[in-house]
Amino acid sequence: MKNAIRILAVLAMLFVGCEDDDYEAPFPFSDIGFYTSEGTANDLLINLDQYLSFTDLSQGAVSHSWRIEKTDVFLEGPIDRTDSITEQFIIEPRVTTSFDKTVHVLFQTPGMKKVRLYNTFNEMVTFKGNRADVDYEMAAVKQGDVYVIDTTFMVKVYPKLVPIIKVRNGETTVNHEANDTIYIEAGNTMEFTDLSTIGEPTGRNWSIRKALKPGEEVAENPVVNSSGDSIANIAFNQLGSFRASMNLSRSGQNIPGASVAYPINAPIKVIPSSKPFELTGEIRELEDETIQVPYNGEFAPFGGQEEFFTVMVNGEAFDVASVEVNADNATKLDIKLAAPIYRPDVITVSYAGGSIESSDTREALPFTDEPVIMSRVNLIPADIAGLETGADSWVPYWSNAGSVSYSTEQAAEGEYSLKLQIAAGQANAEASAPFANPIIFEEGVTYIVSYDMYIAPDAVGGDGTSSTGLFLLQNWGFQFWNNFAHPLGEWKTHTVEYQSTTPLSQFYLRILPNAEKTTDMTVYYDNFTIIEKEERP
Structure with missing residues (x-):
């Protein structure tokens, strides 16, 4: 009978015989290996x-x-x-x-x-x-x-890897295998899609390089943009000619590695944009107190434009020390003030219109009293804080009686939230999130702990008779309690101040029912934060 065995062979026992020529084996020997x-x-x-x-x-x-x-x-x-x-x-x-x-x-x-x-x-x-x-x-x-x-x-x-891609310029799918030039306006994006399946690829990397003129030497880093996404939307902000390529790869534990480069034949020509050069997105304060202003294209180098910017801090105009193009992203301006700013400050920025232009010669449009989103250095790891990985950073606690899951049904920000459900007769709904590395708190420093909560409109027990609590373990003595006496069907932020030197190793979150255990509700949690409290002196 034939035994078809799906194995790699295993080294069987080896026997080493005596080299004495006078030795005679007492009997024949058989073994399989x-x-x-x-x-x-x-x-x-x-x-x-x-x-x-x-x-x-x-x-x-x-x-x-x-x-x-x-x-x-x-x-x-x-x-x-x-x-x-x-x-x-x-x-x-x-x-x-x-x-x-x-x-x-x-x-x-x-x-x-x-x-x-x-x-x-x-x-x-x-x-x-x-x-x-x-x-x-x-x-x-x-x-x-x-x-x-x-x-x-x-x-x-x-099999060998076979790259198959699709390229879209706006709403048009382009023939990337031809030699015809693809024209795109500065500030616009092109969509590069990896459709490869032959050879079981596990990843890819898109690269955009500046096209070289005859006799021109390669720059130290010729890549001006790149992405590892299967569907990559890559912005073209610089004027000039460019070449795109994809490197398709296969890698992983015990998987035979392979890679293949796929140069895109069609050259890409970036031309001046027909759109206005204007503010796009939110103005944000960075951790080092830089105020960053995003535009929809790259800035040309400039200087001496500070007088055209007005920064109001709590209703008072602060002196602007410098305005520069960000060294790593030329679509952003970095504003530095002469005096320090603090997290509770209310800040707005205005630009009166000076001589600032984009790299494709468009004039930067002015704006007035745009608010600044202040920096919040959240000490909580992103996968626990915002749940956007959709993974398992939050898990049911060992004594959980209710239901714990990640959800896209409601979210205060992003796509995911943490969903806890407790039904009538259940003693609790409990979840925990262990930290890979404990958070170390400084002695004498006040921290602000907060999270967003949403109670489904059909909740029973949302009248204050039920409660939810967040524990910062291993400090069992601190309990951040909230009852459910606030409007149903709305996100609400809950905050509390916290001082401790006990390292934070995990979150423990739970819902407790009313005394009769008739509580029946679905609650969503999002945006867990712990930030150091700042106050203007």
Whole structure:
């Protein structure tokens, strides 16, 4: 009987004989063992046009053979690992059976392949192996006068990577394989989509490089933009000619690595924009008190424009120390004030219109009294604070009686929130979020703890008789309690001040029902924050 076994071979027990020429073995010895060049796994994984080595370590076999499929070939060893061209080692004429102890098999077509080892013995033998960290035994099967060990190695041969992409310029899908120039206005984006599946790719990287003129030397870093997204929307803010490319790759644990570069034939020409050069998005304060102003295109270098900016702090005009183009992102202006600013400050910015232009010669449009979003250095890790990974940073607590899940049904910001449900008769709904690294609080510093909460409109027990609590563990003594006596169907931010030197190792959040346990409600939580409290002196 043939036993088809999906294994990489496991090195069996080797026996070393005595070298004394006068020694005579008291009886013949038989054993079964085999080995491959790729270690141990359920399946052998290899790239197309590569080879594997197989060795039969059996002792005392009556007969032995290797058999391969017609699409594969045996190679003549020895083969050096540095030999990149293996066709020169193909054994001619090509056969599908070999009686050598060690064979080298070259796989020239993709797919699942079989390499069969067939051994016969005069006596019973048993193979002892390990598959997926589990020990097992396989006894020989008697066929006529011999005992047979029939083993099939399964080999997955990965095909070469074949890049397939789509490029869109606005609403138009462009022929990126042609040599016709793609024209795009400065400040606009192009959509690059990776549609590759052949070769089972695991990633890609898009690169935009400035096109070189004849005789022009390559810059130290010629890449002006890049992305690893499968659907990448890449902005073109600089005037000039550019070339795009994609590097498709396959990588992972035990997966044979591969990569292939795919240059896009069509050149890209960025021309001046027909749109106004204006403020886009929110003005934000950075952690170092820089006020950052975003525009919809790149700025040309300028100087001496501070007098055209007015920054109001709590209703008072503050002196502007400098206005510069951000060194890392030329679509943003960095404003520095002569005096410090603090998180509770209310700040607005105005630009009266000076001589600031975009890199494609558009005049920057003025704006008036635009609010500044103040910096909040949240000490909580982003996956726990905003839940946007949709992963499992929050999990049900061990004593949870209700329901805990990530949800896209409601969100104060982004797409995800934490959803807790408690039904009538249940004692609680509990969730926790362990921190990978504890948060260390400074002695004497006040922190503001906050989160957003939304109670579904059909809640029973949302009249203040039920409650929710956030614990900062391992400080069990601090309990941030809130009852549910606020409007249903609305997001509301809850805050509390906190002082402690106890490191924060995890959050523990729970809902407790009313005394009669008739509470039946769905509650969503979002935007967990812990920030250091600031006050203007």
